[in-house]
Amino acid sequence: MADLEFINISKSFGGISALRQANLSCNKGQVHALLGENGAGKSTLLKVLSGAIQANSGEIRIAGKTVNIRNPHDAAAHGVGTVYQELSIIPNLTVSENIFIGRIPRNKFGSFDKKKLRENTKELFEEYGVTDINPDDIAGPLSLSKRQMIEILRVLSKKPAIIIFDEATSALTENKVNWLLKLARKLADQGRIVIFISHRMSEIKDGCDIITILRNGQTVGEMKVNEVEMDKAISLMLGRKIEGYYPEIVSHRAAEKAMEVKNLSHRHILYDIRFDLYRGEVLGIGGLAGQGQAELLLSLFGILKSRNDISLYGKPYRIHSPKKSIENGIALIPEDRGFQGLLLPFSIKFNITLSSLSRLGAGPLLSGIKEQTVVTEYMNALQIKALSKDMAVVNLSGGNQQKVVLAKMLATGPKILMMHDVTRGVDVGTKKDIFTLVRALAAGGNSIIYFSTDVEELVNVCDRVLVMFDGTVTASFSESERNEANIVSASIGVKSGIHK
Ligand SMILES: Nc1ncnc2c1ncn2[C@@H]1O[C@H](COP(=O)(O)OP(=O)(O)OP(=O)(O)O)[C@@H](O)[C@H]1O
Numbered sequence: 001m002a003d004l005e006f007i008n009i010s011k012s013f014g015g016i017s018a019l020r021q022a023n024l025s026c027n028k029g030q031v032h033a034l035l036g037e038n039g040a041g042k043s044t045l046l047k048v049l050s051g052a053i054q055a056n057s058g059e060i061r062i063a064g065k066t067v068n069i070r071n072p073h074d075a076a077a078h079g080v081g082t083v084y085q086e087l088s089i090i091p092n093l094t095v096s097e098n099i100f101i102g103r104i105p106r107n108k109f110g111s112f113d114k115k116k117l118r119e120n121t122k123e124l125f126e127e128y129g130v131t132d133i134n135p136d137d138i139a140g141p142l143s144l145s146k147r148q149m150i151e152i153l154r155v156l157s158k159k160p161a162i163i164i165f166d167e168a169t170s171a172l173t174e175n176k177v178n179w180l181l182k183l184a185r186k187l188a189d190q191g192r193i194v195i196f197i198s199h200r201m202s203e204i205k206d207g208c209d210i211i212t213i214l215r216n217g218q219t220v221g222e223m224k225v226n227e228v229e230m231d232k233a234i235s236l237m238l239g240r241k242i243e244g245y246y247p248e249i250v251s252h253r254a255a256e257k258a259m260e261v262k263n264l265s266h267r268h269i270l271y272d273i274r275f276d277l278y279r280g281e282v283l284g285i286g287g288l289a290g291q292g293q294a295e296l297l298l299s300l301f302g303i304l305k306s307r308n309d310i311s312l313y314g315k316p317y318r319i320h321s322p323k324k325s326i327e328n329g330i331a332l333i334p335e336d337r338g339f340q341g342l343l344l345p346f347s348i349k350f351n352i353t354l355s356s357l358s359r360l361g362a363g364p365l366l367s368g369i370k371e372q373t374v375v376t377e378y379m380n381a382l383q384i385k386a387l388s389k390d391m392a393v394v395n396l397s398g399g400n401q402q403k404v405v406l407a408k409m410l411a412t413g414p415k416i417l418m419m420h421d422v423t424r425g426v427d428v429g430t431k432k433d434i435f436t437l438v439r440a441l442a443a444g445g446n447s448i449i450y451f452s453t454d455v456e457e458l459v460n461v462c463d464r465v466l467v468m469f470d471g472t473v474t475a476s477f478s479e480s481e482r483n484e485a486n487i488v489s490a491s492i493g494v495k496s497g498i499h500k
């Protein structure tokens, strides 16, 4: 008997069987990974435990006893704490108010006890080694990584006996990923049950003990991390072997410059940025998180105002607004799909065509056939898993939502496509498809600015890699120098022959 058991859990939503008699057993003291493609049912299974949804059939047992979890309140009473895939930070509250929301201490007069709240936060931060977040800051403007940490700390503050991390690392910067992996280990060592979902195999290999694999809502395997080759786990998860994960890089870089950027600066965040982007080139942007990469993309797209001197295909160009950028063939796949990318309550079709209405023929003359074709084309190419194109995006799995953001921008037919961590939350099979797609776009004469926090991806997908440090471009590595060692040392500010 395991400490926590999911037995034959089934759940369907309308016509979709998200879970078909799925099983999962977890024990105290272990970090348990749940692996599966986008839409395999991972979040759904754990939502049954956290009381966010109710299963159609099946049973959950904690310490051998069947439990009846009807809502999040019941789950909390059984000591279940969940860090959900989608953030739920309230932007205008402070960090500590977000962490202790609903549990803010009151003084004897019944009003909020700010001093006690600060003490509680300080204690929590000390316990979990958090030093770089100010508890009194307003949460909304903080980086995605910090907002994700707030979410994690909120759950930890409730001292759960069972803790679920549903892709909690996908929005974290690299050193925070290490922080979370260590934390998961510490929680397990304290005798708690830890369940961990991630699409990054390295995290599973380094941070977990046992893997359970879900495919199409069914449990297809359970294995010990130290006894199995990751490739085997991946084949089991996809139901097929995956070969040639990274595409062969064949350069299609033309002599023509698609974009020439000079003297770009934004407040005190970006200064004197200059680089050329060629037609047919995949230009990687690397560096530690928070060195201005996100702001650079937002500036080039027209979301942030910047001073700059830019040419587009040899002609002087002024950045106006995102709408104008799209009209000029420049698109951005943003970091935060919830805030900047998608209208969640609306359909897949609506979201995909939203930014390309003018291209498809706007207004009442919108060509229905063209629209249908475009939507179907992208849903197939990116394997967006949904019942139909009319399904609301909010009901898609996290990774499939990410694919809709990608489809939406591809549908605008960009000549220059900027991508911010486009493979975040996407399963290995689809990651491979995205890499292939990026290379195919370049082969077709388009140019791509590919920002990734994953150095391995930069090396294996891009023609050339720029590294940013402290708000400016500090290094550029062409084909022969584009390796992990060079990129990493440039990222931490070690000067290694700057080549343009
Ligand atoms: N409320 C809902 N209404 C309709 N379908 C839903 C709903 N919630 C989930 N689904 C469907 O259930 C299936 C499983 O989704 P789930 O979110 O569990 O996948 P996942 O394994 O967590 O994927 P990801 O890796 O992308 O997060 C998907 O096909 C999804 O579209």
Ligand SMILES: [Mg+2]
Binding pocket: 042, 043, 044, 085, 166, 397, 398, 399
């Ligand atoms: Mg999920």
